[in-house]
Amino acid sequence: MATLIKNGKIYTMAGPVIEGGSILIENGKITAVGQDVVAPVNAEIIDAAGRMVLPGMIDAHSHLGMVESAIGSEGSDGNEATAPNTAQMRGIDGINPL
Structure with missing residues (x-):
């Protein structure tokens, strides 16, 4: 099962903040972070527009x-x-x- 968190303000803690970015999670692991992340066809989509996304908080x-x-x-x-x-x-x- 894949999940895509999209349109969020992503704080990676390893670089600059990614505005309007996406995070792809597959089998419980983050597999991609960025602005051009493509989700698999059957992925659950979570729209994080207007929200901050923080890792491991x-x-x-x-x-x-x-x-x-x-x-x-x-x-x-x-x-x-x-x-x-x-x-x-x-x-x-x-x-x-x-």
């Missing part, structure tokens, strides 16, 4: 809203700010078993 910060109030901040994972990536948080850490 994943928001790894999490607000799970799990606050354990009995022991104070030690048991609170509601707004974990001690690491840039908080995907490792465990739900059990915010549960009061009493």
